[in-house]
Amino acid sequence: MHAGPDRTAATAADTEVAIVGGGPVGTLLARELALLGVDVTVLEQLPEPSGISKASTLHARTAQTLDRRGLLEAVQPGRRNASRAVHGPVPFHFGALFDLDLSQVVDEGPVIVGSPQAWAQEVFAADAVRLGARLRRDAELVRLEEHPDHVRLHTRSVRGATSTLTARWVVGADGARSAVRKLAGIRFLGEGPTVAALMGEVRLLDPASAPGGWQRTPHGWTLLWTNPFGLSRVCTYDFRGPHQDRHAPVTIEELRSEVERIAGVPVPMDSPAWISRFSDASLQAELYRKGRVLLAGDAAHVHFPAGGQGVNLGLQDAVNLGWKLAAEIHGWAPAGLLDTYQSERHPVAAAVLHNVRAQVALMDPDPRTDALRELFSELMHFDEVNTYLGAMISGTAVTYDTGARRSDPLAGRLVPSLPLKTADGPTTLAELLHAGRPLLLDLAGHVGLRTLAAPWADRVDVVSATTAADSWGAAAVLLRPDGYAVWSAQGDDRDAEELRAALTRWFGAETR
Numbered sequence: 001m002h003a004g005p006d007r008t009a010a011t012a013a014d015t016e017v018a019i020v021g022g023g024p025v026g027t028l029l030a031r032e033l034a035l036l037g038v039d040v041t042v043l044e045q046l047p048e049p050s051g052i053s054k055a056s057t058l059h060a061r062t063a064q065t066l067d068r069r070g071l072l073e074a075v076q077p078g079r080r081n082a083s084r085a086v087h088g089p090v091p092f093h094f095g096a097l098f099d100l101d102l103s104q105v106v107d108e109g110p111v112i113v114g115s116p117q118a119w120a121q122e123v124f125a126a127d128a129v130r131l132g133a134r135l136r137r138d139a140e141l142v143r144l145e146e147h148p149d150h151v152r153l154h155t156r157s158v159r160g161a162t163s164t165l166t167a168r169w170v171v172g173a174d175g176a177r178s179a180v181r182k183l184a185g186i187r188f189l190g191e192g193p194t195v196a197a198l199m200g201e202v203r204l205l206d207p208a209s210a211p212g213g214w215q216r217t218p219h220g221w222t223l224l225w226t227n228p229f230g231l232s233r234v235c236t237y238d239f240r241g242p243h244q245d246r247h248a249p250v251t252i253e254e255l256r257s258e259v260e261r262i263a264g265v266p267v268p269m270d271s272p273a274w275i276s277r278f279s280d281a282s283l284q285a286e287l288y289r290k291g292r293v294l295l296a297g298d299a300a301h302v303h304f305p306a307g308g309q310g311v312n313l314g315l316q317d318a319v320n321l322g323w324k325l326a327a328e329i330h331g332w333a334p335a336g337l338l339d340t341y342q343s344e345r346h347p348v349a350a351a352v353l354h355n356v357r358a359q360v361a362l363m364d365p366d367p368r369t370d371a372l373r374e375l376f377s378e379l380m381h382f383d384e385v386n387t388y389l390g391a392m393i394s395g396t397a398v399t400y401d402t403g404a405r406r407s408d409p410l411a412g413r414l415v416p417s418l419p420l421k422t423a424d425g426p427t428t429l430a431e432l433l434h435a436g437r438p439l440l441l442d443l444a445g446h447v448g449l450r451t452l453a454a455p456w457a458d459r460v461d462v463v464s465a466t467t468a469a470d471s472w473g474a475a476a477v478l479l480r481p482d483g484y485a486v487w488s489a490q491g492d493d494r495d496a497e498e499l500r501a502a503l504t505r506w507f508g509a510e511t512r
Helices: 024-035 060-067 117-130 179-184 252-263 310-330 340-362 367-379 383-394 447-456 495-507
Strands: 015-020 040-043 057-059 091-094 097-101 112-114 134-136 140-146 151-156 162-172 188-191 196-204 213-217 220-225 232-238 269-279 282-285 293-295 419-422 425-428 439-442 461-464 476-479 485-488
Touching: 015 024, 015 151, 015 310, 024 040, 024 117, 024 310, 040 117, 040 162, 057 060, 057 310, 060 112, 060 310, 091 383, 097 367, 097 383, 117 134, 140 179, 162 179, 162 310, 179 293, 196 252, 213 252, 220 252, 232 252, 252 269, 282 340, 310 340, 340 367, 340 383, 439 447, 447 461, 447 495, 476 495, 485 495
Parallel strands: 015 040, 015 162, 040 134, 162 293, 439 461
Antiparallel strands: 057 112, 091 097, 140 151, 151 162, 188 282, 196 232, 196 269, 213 220, 220 232, 419 425, 439 476, 476 485
């Protein structure tokens, strides 16, 4: 456990939290902190948004999490009424085997949300600024000085102008090559690359004859999302070994040649908007927190983009971290609360890195893998296998150890959002969490439990409501701001004692 902040003789700070990186993870975290009244500044290296979206898939747990902040509709371009119901099968893949049905593991829709990364980050950024956050562009982090009660950041613009910013806390959300992680001396551990991959958006000169979709040949993989009226997304996977120079610029000739080598036919293309390299390196930060420096998103974990899990991991990092860091800053965090960010999120990312390595092995183009792929495809049609893999990919398998009794059916789990009736009118559980505050939900008129929670009223909302009979199997539920339950009433003599313990463990000492 780290000690709490030393508030004596504190150095004046320009901002409470500096977030380095203005991508979707950094901007969502900024919104979370600003929502909770924390002074936050985002430092983004790019002078202007690039408009590039390498990721565009939000899985069920991320959609559920965003719904608990009222952001679900906003992250879907052109759509303002996201369905909460799950309608029929939702095919998805594991290792490019499209035999999963994700609908079987989702009890609160939507199962998948199409949200381009560039769109989502601008939604989050705009809302963060609306809530009081500051966004500074053209600010590349070049030096970081750590002190007992603050961190000083030195930045440089593209024209070479330098500036400094002093913050109480720093969060690196600046991607796989994180300057924050490197400057803080946090080790990035794991397995190196074995696959050389290319991705870009180009104009296909003959899209009708291009090998669309996912194509596996003995030479590798091509993935083409063809657009006859504009730019098409083109991707290649070469399993012969990693890039000789991971940072070398990619030319249109290299991408064209690689597609032809793998597909066995010419695929004419020109007018690239962007092309980049990536690999299957599987790396994770040894520490998510070192003193006053924290990491989130790709700065904390990177992997091959199998199943679109990366941005989902990062967005859930942001919502897990935001309220805990805000509690630390506001002075009510119990001892060790901020350290639960690592203890909860590090294992989740490690599990994703593990399943991605398995998917990469399944995708090996060597014909000797054919029998394994055929067998695995058959296994995925068994309900138990579909449930296991589907929950893994969608994130719905995530649970946390909250210290509650093992027989508590809700503790550590994201509580499904259901319709509720309160004195103020109809609502849902998700809507009650929009403010980002802890919530004690009384579903059976337990005056004693509400009275017990009164000393925490400055930080815990208490709401009485009714819902369909036995909807959650509990008469009262205590939830963290991220929607995960830490306690639920079991209807016995221990309820009051355990509620008091949960309030203290997660939300600090009662106010006298």
